Amino acid sequence: GAGVSQSPRYKVAKRGQDVALRCDPISGHVSLFWYQQALGQGPEFLTYFQNEAQLDKSGLPSDRFFAERPEGSVSTLKIQRTQQEDSAVYLCASSLVGTQYFGPGTRLLVL
Amino acid sequence: GNSVTQMEGPVTLSEEAFLTINCTYTATGYPSLFWYVQYPGEGLQLLLKATKADDKGSNKGFEATYRKETTSFHLEKGSVQVSDSAVYFCALSNEGGSEKLVFGKGTKLTVNP
Numbered sequence: 001g002a003g004v005s006q007s008p009r010y011k012v013a014k015r016g017q018d019v020a021l022r023c024d025p026i027s028g029h030v031s032l033f034w035y036q037q038a039l040g041q042g043p044e045f046l047t048y049f050q051n052e053a054q055l056d057k058s059g060l061p062s063d064r065f066f067a068e069r070p071e072g073s074v075s076t077l078k079i080q081r082t083q084q085e086d087s088a089v090y091l092c093a094s095s096l097v098g099t100q101y102f103g104p105g106t107r108l109l110v111l
Numbered sequence: 112g113n114s115v116t117q118m119e120g121p122v123t124l125s126e127e128a129f130l131t132i133n134c135t136y137t138a139t140g141y142p143s144l145f146w147y148v149q150y151p152g153e154g155l156q157l158l159l160k161a162t163k164a165d166d167k168g169s170n171k172g173f174e175a176t177y178r179k180e181t182t183s184f185h186l187e188k189g190s191v192q193v194s195d196s197a198v199y200f201c202a203l204s205n206e207g208g209s210e211k212l213v214f215g216k217g218t219k220l221t222v223n224p
Contacts, residue, residue, distance in 0.1 A: 004154075031210065033211060033212075035212075040216075040217075041216055041217070042115075042200050042202075042214030042215050042216045042217050043155070043200075043212070043214050044214070045211040045212065045213070048210075048211055056211065059211075091154070091155065093155075093212075095210065098143065098162070098210065099157060099160065100157075100210075100212060101157070102147075102154045102155040102156070103154055104153065104154040105154055
């Protein structure tokens with residue numbers, strides 16, 4: 001595909017449920033980033049992969065958040081025991097050299 | 112730490128008006144600077160970027176100049192169109208490291224015909 005794709009586009013979860021969000025980066029892009037965007041705010045960094053290695057996870061808000069990229073391509077962001085404050089748009093971006101290209105995001109609503 | 116401050120919106124202009132959206136930053140070293148745009152219902156798109164002092168990024172009639180002395184990267188367009196209505200985000204990434212982006216809060220622009 002031409003761009004970064006994410007699925008699902010929308011997810012409604014009951015508080016306490018686990019969710020998994022998928023990101024398909026642009027083919028050949030080494031770097032992959034996850035961001036969280038609350039309503040009316042700018043995106044905030046969550047975590048970064050270079051190939052399959054998670055090099056920076058300093059933005060993950062709690063140990064309920066976990067990300068992986070086992071084969072250096074597709075990535076999954078998992079949130080365990082979701083809370084209402086996890087409601088946000090989760091953005092994935094990939095890059096080759098210096099410029100990040102964003103997917104459409106997954107809008108998560110926790111009830 | 113690194114941070115980006117954007118002028119607060121919303122900004123409402125008439126078609127063909129001049130646009131300025133102010134952006135200032137705090138960072139160590141020599142960051143790269145970006146403007147991203149988010150059209151209604153769509154994802155973030157890179158609008159323009161500059162990687163070193165005095166560089167000017169430009170695209171689709173928008174321009175921004177990397178001013179290290181004032182730590183600014185203001186976005187300008189001489190004549191806006193209705194189709195420019197969107198949310199604009201200023202962002203920086205530090206040299207080296209993970210290249211993670213630090214964003215401002217965004218400025219919503221509405222252009223009326």
